[in-house]
Amino acid sequence: MAAALNILGHTPDHDFDEPIGLLTDCHRRIEMFLELLQRAVREHAGAPLDTPTAAAIRNAQQYFAKAAPKHTADEEESLFPRLRAAAATQGQDCSAIVRLEGDHEQADRLHAQVNGLLEGWLSDGSLPAERFTELGTILATLRELYREHIHLEEAEVFPLAGSLLSPTDLSAVGSEMRARRGLRPPE
Numbered sequence: 423m424a425a426a427l428n429i430l431g432h433t434p435d436h437d438f439d440e441p442i443g444l445l446t447d448c449h450r451r452i453e454m455f456l457e458l459l460q461r462a463v464r465e466h467a468g469a470p471l472d473t474p475t476a477a478a479i480r481n482a483q484q485y486f487a488k489a490a491p492k493h494t495a496d497e498e499e500s501l502f503p504r505l506r507a508a509a510a511t512q513g514q515d516c517s518a519i520v521r522l523e524g525d526h527e528q529a530d531r532l533h534a535q536v537n538g539l540l541e542g543w544l545s546d547g548s549l550p551a552e553r554f555t556e557l558g559t560i561l562a563t564l565r566e567l568y569r570e571h572i573h574l575e576e577a578e579v580f581p582l583a584g585s586l587l588s589p590t591d592l593s594a595v596g597s598e599m600r601a602r603r604g605l606r607p608p609e
Contacts, residue, residue, distance in 0.1 A: 438596035438605075441501070442580045448493045449572045455482040456568060459536070460561050467554045471547045479540055486533050492602050494526045497575075500598040501583060508586040518579055525571040532564045 436443030459482050462475050471479075502519050509516035539557040543549045549557065587595075600607060 438600045439593075441496070441592055441596040441599055442584055444596070444599065445493065445496060445501070446576060446580065448489070449568075449576065451485065452490065452493075452568055452572070455485050456561065456565050458482050459540075460558070460565065463554060463558045463561060467558075468551065469548075471543060476544055479544060483537060483540060486537070490533075492599075495602055496595070496599045498523060498526065500595045500602075504587055504591045504595065505579070505583045508588075508591065509582070512586055514582065514586060516579070516582060518574055522571060522574065522579065525567060529564065529567055529571075532560055532567070535560050536564065 435447050438444065458478055462479055466472075466475060502523070505516055506519060508514075536557065539549070539553055539560070542553065543557075583592075597607065
């Protein structure tokens, strides 16, 4: 089933039967695409944009426009509500979720800024030096936001979900993730 999730040539290590693992796989793709964008800025500042780099930038844009919002929905609509309910029932603290939801909103705003700069770069083939600086700064901010966000999820929230959510809850999260991508359940 993981092969059905091939995202721009990258098949996850987990499938919908392991939704926490699948969310973690997505984190690796986020990190990879952010690094790709930062490398493009470092290597092409003041130089014309070549075809392979332009294609790589478009792939990253496609990922952040199509797949990343599904990841956010997987967390905010499927995982977090169940985790909040289970934590409340069992007297556990899951207040980190509020911060994570705020991170999602901040990331969306930063991605919109990055995308505007990338579109200008792709359409013109180059960017003025001050725009490269701005793009690099925003990408560094986004990278740090994701670094902290991913650490919090993987070190605290996902283990908590693994310990508090029942197999039925986790199966429901995986089923909703599958449906969000328009995929049919296995037979």
